[in-house]
Amino acid sequence: MSQAVADSEDGSGQSGDRKVSAKVKLAVGAVGIVFGDIGTSPIYAFRETFVGPHPLTLDTLHLLGVVSLIFWAMTFVVSLQYVTVLMRADNNGQGGTLALVALISNKLGRSSYGWVAVMLGVFATALFYGDSMITPAISVLSAVEGLTTVEARLGEFVIPIALTLLIALFLLQRRGTTTIGKLFSPVMLTYFSVLAFLGIIHIVDHPAVLAALNPWYAVQFFMTDKTLGFLALGSVVLAVTGAEALYTDMGHFGRGPLRISWFGFVMPCLLLNYFGQAAMILNMEAAAAAEAIKNPFFVMAPDMYRLPLVLLATCATFIASQAVISGAFSVTQQAIQLGFVPRLSILHTSETEHGQIYIPFVNWVLMVAVILLVLTFRNSSNLASAYGIAVTGAMLIDTCLMAVLFIAVWKWRWWMAIPIAGVFFLVDGAFFGANLPKVPDGGWFPLLVGAIAFTFLTTWARGRKLMRERMSEVALPIEIFAKSARNSAIRVPGTAIFMASNTGGVPSALLHNIKHNKVLHERVVILTVQIAGKPFVDPSKRIEINEVGDGIFRMVMHYGFMEETDVPAALKGCEACGGMFDMMQTSFFLSRQTLLPSKNPGMSIWREKIFAWMLRNAATAMEFFRLPTNRVVELGSQVEI
Known part of the structure; x- marks a missing residue:
C-alpha cells in the first residue's frame, strides 16, 4: 500500500469518525428536547389503565395483558409508523403535519384530493393546540402528585405547587431557553437512566413479567374481557403520546440521530420501566398492590429516594412542557406563513438559534387555558380523560395523510399501499375509538379547542383568499399605470417600496399616494412576499425582479414557510433593482384594509365578522x-368580501 493511499484512508477514517461523533451529539441533544412528552408518560400511563374511568382487576392476566399492549403500541405506532415510515416523508428535511400537507399539496395541486389533504392537516393542527394545553397541565400535575407518596398530608399543596411551576414556565418563555436549555439533555439523560434502573430492579425480582413481550398475552386479555380490553386502549395510548414530536422535530436533529436516540436509549428505558411497574405489582400482596397502583411510578423507588425521584420527575415534566410550548410557537409560525393564521408579533429569543421564537399571544392563551384546566380537573387522572382524544385524533389524521402520501407522492402500487396503510389505520382507529367514551368526562375539551381553532384557521384562509380576489378584480394593470403616471406626477428623490399581496396590478397604497400627494419617487418598487410550500428557499433565488420602466420595478421575494420574512435584510444584498438600497433614503408604503358589508358576501356573515x-x-x-x-407610511383602503 502506498503512503498516499494510507493517508487517504486515514483522512477518510477521521472524517467518518467526525460524522459519527456529530450524529451522536445530535442524538444526545434530541433526548433533552424531543422525548420529554413520551418520556414522562410512565408517570401516569400504566396507572390509568387500572384506576382510570374503566378500572381493571389487579391480576396476572390484566397486568401482563396491559404491559404487552404498551409494548406493541410503542412498536407499531412509534417505532414503525412514525420513526420508520413517516420520517421518510420529509419536506426538504422538515417534518410535521403541516410539512407533510405541503409536500402532498405540491404533488396534488388544486385537485379535490389536495383540498381534502389540506383540511385534514388544518384540523390536525387545530387538535395540536388542545394537546399543547393539556400536556403541561397533566405532566406537571402528575409529577407534583408524587409528593403524596412521600407524605400524604402534602396532598393539599399539590395544586398550588403545580400552578406556581406552570405560571413560572410561561413567564420564562420571553427570556428564551438558551441558558436553561443547556440543562435539558443532562437532566433527561439522568431521568431516562433512572427509569431503566428502577425497572430493572423490579424485573429482577419478578422476571416472569418479560413473558408479556409475547403478543399472546394482549390477545388473551381481549379474548377474556372484550369490552374492557377495548376501553383499556384509551389509557394504553397515553404511553405513546409525544410520538408526533419525533416527526415534527426531525428538521432540527435529522432522522438518523432521532432513530439512534429512540431505538438505542429512549425506547429501552421506557419499556424497562413499564415492565418494572408491572413486575412490582405482581410481586405484591393484594392489599399492598391496591395501594401501590394509585401511583406505581413513585412507589418503585425506596422510601428514602422517593423525594429525589419526585424532584427529578418534576424537572422532566417541566422540560417536556417547555418542548410542547415551543412546538406551539413553531406550528403557529408555520401556519402564519402558510396563510391560516393572521400575522402575530413574533420575537426571537436567541441571537444564534433561528428556531427559538416567542409569540406573546399564543403564550398567554396557553397559560390561561392550562391554569383553567388544573383548577377544573384538579388531578392528573381526570386530565387523562381529556388527553387521549387529541393525540389519537391527530394520529388518525396522520395515518390518512400517510395513505395519500403512499399513492400520490411515493407512487406505490395500490396492492402494497392499501394493506400497509390499513394496518396503521386499524391500530390508530382502535385507539381513537377507545377514547370516544371519554368525551363526556373531559374528552370534549380538546375537541372544543380543535373546533374553535379549525373555525378560526379556515375562516382566515377563506377571508384572505376572498379579499385578494376582490382586490385583484379592481386592480389597475402596472403597465397602464406606468404610462399614465409618466406625465401626471412629479418625481421626487429617494426610493418608495409599496407592499402588495398580489403580483398583478397596482397596490392601493400607490394609487392613494399619487392621488393625494401628486408625487412619485425616482425609484418605485412594488414588492410582494410569497411563501413557498417548502420549509426553506435557496437564498440565491430569494429575489425575482421585473423592470416595468420609468424607474418602476416589480419585485417578488420568496421565503419558505419556516423562514423569517426579514425584508430589509434581503434588500441589503440586492443590487439588480437600480442600485443598492439605502434604508435612510427608502420609504415603505403599506395598505391597511377595512372591510365593508357586502350585498353578496363570499362567506357566512358570522364568519365574515370573525375575519x-x-x-x-x-x-x-x-x-x-x-x-x-x-420609514413606514400606512394608507387605508376599503374592500368588500
Whole structure:
C-alpha cells in the first residue's frame, strides 16, 4: 500500500469518525428536547389503565395483558409508523403535519384530493393546540402528585405547587431557553437512566413479567374481557403520546440521530420501566398492590429516594412542557406563513438559534387555558380523560395523510399501499375509538379547542383568499399605470417600496399616494412576499425582479414557510433593482384594509365578522416584515368580501 493511499484512508477514517461523533451529539441533544412528552408518560400511563374511568382487576392476566399492549403500541405506532415510515416523508428535511400537507399539496395541486389533504392537516393542527394545553397541565400535575407518596398530608399543596411551576414556565418563555436549555439533555439523560434502573430492579425480582413481550398475552386479555380490553386502549395510548414530536422535530436533529436516540436509549428505558411497574405489582400482596397502583411510578423507588425521584420527575415534566410550548410557537409560525393564521408579533429569543421564537399571544392563551384546566380537573387522572382524544385524533389524521402520501407522492402500487396503510389505520382507529367514551368526562375539551381553532384557521384562509380576489378584480394593470403616471406626477428623490399581496396590478397604497400627494419617487418598487410550500428557499433565488420602466420595478421575494420574512435584510444584498438600497433614503408604503358589508358576501356573515375581527387585531406588516418603524407610511383602503 502506498503512503498516499494510507493517508487517504486515514483522512477518510477521521472524517467518518467526525460524522459519527456529530450524529451522536445530535442524538444526545434530541433526548433533552424531543422525548420529554413520551418520556414522562410512565408517570401516569400504566396507572390509568387500572384506576382510570374503566378500572381493571389487579391480576396476572390484566397486568401482563396491559404491559404487552404498551409494548406493541410503542412498536407499531412509534417505532414503525412514525420513526420508520413517516420520517421518510420529509419536506426538504422538515417534518410535521403541516410539512407533510405541503409536500402532498405540491404533488396534488388544486385537485379535490389536495383540498381534502389540506383540511385534514388544518384540523390536525387545530387538535395540536388542545394537546399543547393539556400536556403541561397533566405532566406537571402528575409529577407534583408524587409528593403524596412521600407524605400524604402534602396532598393539599399539590395544586398550588403545580400552578406556581406552570405560571413560572410561561413567564420564562420571553427570556428564551438558551441558558436553561443547556440543562435539558443532562437532566433527561439522568431521568431516562433512572427509569431503566428502577425497572430493572423490579424485573429482577419478578422476571416472569418479560413473558408479556409475547403478543399472546394482549390477545388473551381481549379474548377474556372484550369490552374492557377495548376501553383499556384509551389509557394504553397515553404511553405513546409525544410520538408526533419525533416527526415534527426531525428538521432540527435529522432522522438518523432521532432513530439512534429512540431505538438505542429512549425506547429501552421506557419499556424497562413499564415492565418494572408491572413486575412490582405482581410481586405484591393484594392489599399492598391496591395501594401501590394509585401511583406505581413513585412507589418503585425506596422510601428514602422517593423525594429525589419526585424532584427529578418534576424537572422532566417541566422540560417536556417547555418542548410542547415551543412546538406551539413553531406550528403557529408555520401556519402564519402558510396563510391560516393572521400575522402575530413574533420575537426571537436567541441571537444564534433561528428556531427559538416567542409569540406573546399564543403564550398567554396557553397559560390561561392550562391554569383553567388544573383548577377544573384538579388531578392528573381526570386530565387523562381529556388527553387521549387529541393525540389519537391527530394520529388518525396522520395515518390518512400517510395513505395519500403512499399513492400520490411515493407512487406505490395500490396492492402494497392499501394493506400497509390499513394496518396503521386499524391500530390508530382502535385507539381513537377507545377514547370516544371519554368525551363526556373531559374528552370534549380538546375537541372544543380543535373546533374553535379549525373555525378560526379556515375562516382566515377563506377571508384572505376572498379579499385578494376582490382586490385583484379592481386592480389597475402596472403597465397602464406606468404610462399614465409618466406625465401626471412629479418625481421626487429617494426610493418608495409599496407592499402588495398580489403580483398583478397596482397596490392601493400607490394609487392613494399619487392621488393625494401628486408625487412619485425616482425609484418605485412594488414588492410582494410569497411563501413557498417548502420549509426553506435557496437564498440565491430569494429575489425575482421585473423592470416595468420609468424607474418602476416589480419585485417578488420568496421565503419558505419556516423562514423569517426579514425584508430589509434581503434588500441589503440586492443590487439588480437600480442600485443598492439605502434604508435612510427608502420609504415603505403599506395598505391597511377595512372591510365593508357586502350585498353578496363570499362567506357566512358570522364568519365574515370573525375575519374582520382577526384582520383588525393582526400584527401590522411593519412588524411582520421587520420594516424600520421610522420609514413606514400606512394608507387605508376599503374592500368588500
